[in-house]
Amino acid sequence: MAPGIVSPQRSFEHERASSGPAGLDASKLRVTKTLHPTKLPPAEDLTFGSHHTDHILQVQWTSEHGWQTPQIAPYQHLSLDPAAAVLHYGFECFEGMKAYRDVWGSVRLFRPEINLDRLNRSAARIALPTFDADELLKLIARFVQLEERFIYGRRKSGYSLYIRPVIIATNSNLGVAAPTSALLYCIACPVGPYFPAGFKAINLEATNSVVATRAWPGGAGNHKIGGNYAPCIAPEKAAKARGFQQLLWLFGDDDRITEAGTMNLFIVLRTEQERCFELITPPLDGMILPGVTRDCVLSLARERLAPLGWTISEREICMSEVVDAAGVGKLVEVFGTGTAAVVSPIRSIKYRDTLVQCGLSRHQSARAITTLFKEWIEARQYAVEEHPWSVPVSQIK
Amino acid sequence: MAPGIVSPQRSFEHERASSGPAGLDASKLRVTKTLHPTKLPPAEDLTFGSHHTDHILQVQWTSEHGWQTPQIAPYQHLSLDPAAAVLHYGFECFEGMKAYRDVWGSVRLFRPEINLDRLNRSAARIALPTFDADELLKLIARFVQLEERFIYGRRKSGYSLYIRPVIIATNSNLGVAAPTSALLYCIACPVGPYFPAGFKAINLEATNSVVATRAWPGGAGNHKIGGNYAPCIAPEKAAKARGFQQLLWLFGDDDRITEAGTMNLFIVLRTEQERCFELITPPLDGMILPGVTRDCVLSLARERLAPLGWTISEREICMSEVVDAAGVGKLVEVFGTGTAAVVSPIRSIKYRDTLVQCGLSRHQSARAITTLFKEWIEARQYAVEEHPWSVPVSQIK
Numbered sequence: 001m002a003p004g005i006v007s008p009q010r011s012f013e014h015e016r017a018s019s020g021p022a023g024l025d026a027s028k029l030r031v032t033k034t035l036h037p038t039k040l041p042p043a044e045d046l047t048f049g050s051h052h053t054d055h056i057l058q059v060q061w062t063s064e065h066g067w068q069t070p071q072i073a074p075y076q077h078l079s080l081d082p083a084a085a086v087l088h089y090g091f092e093c094f095e096g097m098k099a100y101r102d103v104w105g106s107v108r109l110f111r112p113e114i115n116l117d118r119l120n121r122s123a124a125r126i127a128l129p130t131f132d133a134d135e136l137l138k139l140i141a142r143f144v145q146l147e148e149r150f151i152y153g154r155r156k157s158g159y160s161l162y163i164r165p166v167i168i169a170t171n172s173n174l175g176v177a178a179p180t181s182a183l184l185y186c187i188a189c190p191v192g193p194y195f196p197a198g199f200k201a202i203n204l205e206a207t208n209s210v211v212a213t214r215a216w217p218g219g220a221g222n223h224k225i226g227g228n229y230a231p232c233i234a235p236e237k238a239a240k241a242r243g244f245q246q247l248l249w250l251f252g253d254d255d256r257i258t259e260a261g262t263m264n265l266f267i268v269l270r271t272e273q274e275r276c277f278e279l280i281t282p283p284l285d286g287m288i289l290p291g292v293t294r295d296c297v298l299s300l301a302r303e304r305l306a307p308l309g310w311t312i313s314e315r316e317i318c319m320s321e322v323v324d325a326a327g328v329g330k331l332v333e334v335f336g337t338g339t340a341a342v343v344s345p346i347r348s349i350k351y352r353d354t355l356v357q358c359g360l361s362r363h364q365s366a367r368a369i370t371t372l373f374k375e376w377i378e379a380r381q382y383a384v385e386e387h388p389w390s391v392p393v394s395q396i397k
Numbered sequence: 398m399a400p401g402i403v404s405p406q407r408s409f410e411h412e413r414a415s416s417g418p419a420g421l422d423a424s425k426l427r428v429t430k431t432l433h434p435t436k437l438p439p440a441e442d443l444t445f446g447s448h449h450t451d452h453i454l455q456v457q458w459t460s461e462h463g464w465q466t467p468q469i470a471p472y473q474h475l476s477l478d479p480a481a482a483v484l485h486y487g488f489e490c491f492e493g494m495k496a497y498r499d500v501w502g503s504v505r506l507f508r509p510e511i512n513l514d515r516l517n518r519s520a521a522r523i524a525l526p527t528f529d530a531d532e533l534l535k536l537i538a539r540f541v542q543l544e545e546r547f548i549y550g551r552r553k554s555g556y557s558l559y560i561r562p563v564i565i566a567t568n569s570n571l572g573v574a575a576p577t578s579a580l581l582y583c584i585a586c587p588v589g590p591y592f593p594a595g596f597k598a599i600n601l602e603a604t605n606s607v608v609a610t611r612a613w614p615g616g617a618g619n620h621k622i623g624g625n626y627a628p629c630i631a632p633e634k635a636a637k638a639r640g641f642q643q644l645l646w647l648f649g650d651d652d653r654i655t656e657a658g659t660m661n662l663f664i665v666l667r668t669e670q671e672r673c674f675e676l677i678t679p680p681l682d683g684m685i686l687p688g689v690t691r692d693c694v695l696s697l698a699r700e701r702l703a704p705l706g707w708t709i710s711e712r713e714i715c716m717s718e719v720v721d722a723a724g725v726g727k728l729v730e731v732f733g734t735g736t737a738a739v740v741s742p743i744r745s746i747k748y749r750d751t752l753v754q755c756g757l758s759r760h761q762s763a764r765a766i767t768t769l770f771k772e773w774i775e776a777r778q779y780a781v782e783e784h785p786w787s788v789p790v791s792q793i794k
């Protein structure tokens with residue numbers, strides 16, 4: 001090309017450069033397929049996070065140039081400078097979402113827009129770059145289609161592909177400052193049923209600020225960032241040694257309930273009126289992770305239980321109220337919610353000197369409402385009930 | 398060797414294995430020197446963290462086998478599984494410490510045992526492995542001796558080698574659990590004077606839980622872990638846009654002072670008695686990082702100011718007390734302390750609608766006590782005053 005003559009493409013590139021850092025653009029995706037596909041692990045070996053799929057989705061970002069070319073490549077280790085900010089200052093956020101194979105064999109994502117909006121909010125909270133969520137959704141859909149064989153068959157219900165998008169800071173200046181380069185990546189692992197032999201109810205130990213606090217006003221407990229997790233492990237380990245599988249995180253002088261382990265918590269109380277119930281979960285006050293399953297439970301409850309006379313409450317609830325309700329036989333059931341287990345029944349809560357029984361008889365693993373929510377949600381996840389929450393990946397373009 | 402005949406060494410190895418995971422052992426260190434030593438950067442380019450030395454110290458750990466062979470190798474990138482726990486759940490802790498060249502040319506570490514004890518406490522808080530601090534000190538001494546040329550000359554005071562030990566979780570199961578493998582590593586960077594052109598006083602903006610809180614009772618704010626840093630950046634960036642270099646983190650309904658940016662805070666008040674003063678810093682209540690420089694200031698103050706009639710207080714202090722003191726001319730000076738700057742003078746604190754002036758006249762950058770502490774501490778760091786705080790690396794064996 002003669003000097004002075006600028007091709008349309010170069011001119012476009014120039015305009016892009018002059019209009020600031022580039023946005024995330026799924027249309028630029030480059031795919032390099034693995035030459036060595038993994039042998040699928042036996043279905044019974046699919047414990048959470050123990051196997052990964054064949055590929056990794058990666059997009060580099062710099063403050064100067066914005067989002068670079070998205071790449072799907074064979075699963076590989078990351079090469080990080082030992083001074084990379086993610087390794088020192090906790091610049092890391094992530095999501096947990098799932099793809100399911102429906103009864104007709106199609107692969108579907110479940111409410112993925114909620115996960116990607118939350119990832120954007122987590123990123124902004126810790127000064128990591130945000131992105132166009134529609135573009136990331138397209139990339140994840142393409143990634144899931146490539147890994148489709150890892151979602152075990154139609155005949156085995158409870159199987160899914162756990163998808164883990166992550167953003168980490170990669171710049172290697174040791175100063176504590178807003179990241180100037182980052183990597184968004186996504187890996188996935190095949191998972192089997194969380195309760196392969198039926199529900200298993202767990203025992204919680206309540207903890208308050210004297211021992212350990214998970215979140216606080218003005219903190220970042222409502223975001224999915226690395227720093228919220230590591231400090232919970234040592235106190236949880238101590239509780240396990242005392243026979244409690246998870247901690248119930250309380251807050252404040254009045255021992256308000258927040259979350260249980262890494263789950264949102266729901267409590268069913270019998271009300272004063274005959275045959276009337278209240279379903280309670282703590283409100284999104286900045287200390288509670290806005291769980292996708294939490295939102296599903298609230299939506300379904302408002303749709304299907306409220307018409308039956310139930311009260312559906314996002315409100316503060318203290319341990320004293322739970323203890324009192326149990327004392328007069330009004331504590332009906334308690335369960336946790338999360339992407340991994342959907343719902344997880346709670347057998348008991350150790351609070352100070354009291355062991356609060358949560359409505360299960362000795363040989364019972366879950367009560368009616370807990371079981372019902374699992375069925376209702378899974379019906380939409382696997383599209384047994386066709387519903388907008390479940391999006392076929394083939395329709396994401 | 399004939400079957401059945403066990404060599405003494407094998408027998409020893411067997412005993413070791415049967416007595417549990419191996420402890421950190423500096424005597425096993427293997428050193429691989431770089432074949433391509435870096436050209437030393439010009440002295441005026443030594444801003445914090447912008448250059449690294451030639452080598453990295455690394456020790457692998459597994460829950461099964463304990464601490465492996467320590468290695469010093471050429472500076473290199475880390476290869477991490479994208480599922481490595483450090484990248485997801487904040488399993489990372491670190492230290493910041495310095496080596497100095499004294500007036501006779503010998504290299505010294507400054508109170509390194511405090512840093513290594515703190516690293517052990519940080520590691521335990523987030524379920525990372527702990528270690529024999531004496532062994533790590535020997536390894537760091539050997540590492541510093543190898544990198545000695547990066548500590549700039551005797552004639553230029555204010556230069557040092559910033560040393561960054563780190564422990565990260567490396568296991569790649571996505572479950573949130575206590576790490577089963579980890580990497581302890583240490584990198585270093587040559588640094589120049591923090592205030593090359595003399596002190597520069599900064600302006601703080603006070604913030605409470607309505608905007609952002611750094612730490613909380615039952616949290617992990619008293620530990621040097623990654624999760625304490627990333628969430629501070631976005632609020633700090635917003636304050637910078639309003640003209641304040643750092644945040645003053647308040648806590649509780651009474652707006653108690655905790656830390657400033659990543660520094661401990663000291664306040665000097667004139668007391669009721671003529672020519673008497675009180676030096677105040679918040680107590681180690683679980684929300685305050687137990688800073689090495691904080692401890693130096695308190696020690697020196699008790700040794701040299703208390704005999705002059707000063708009161709040295711580790712006590713709670715609220716913003717109302719600071720505002721009131723400033724109003725009646727009793728706020729004498731305010732400064733932050735940390736490894737990077739030693740002491741950092743504070744010009745003003747924005748609190749609600751008030752801009753509290755901290756005792757500096759318009760053309761003044763630091764007042765007497767702030768300056769004195771810097772001189773006293775540096776005299777020991779550079780061994781101008783021979784003192785047990787400063788340890789020649791050649792004596793660490």
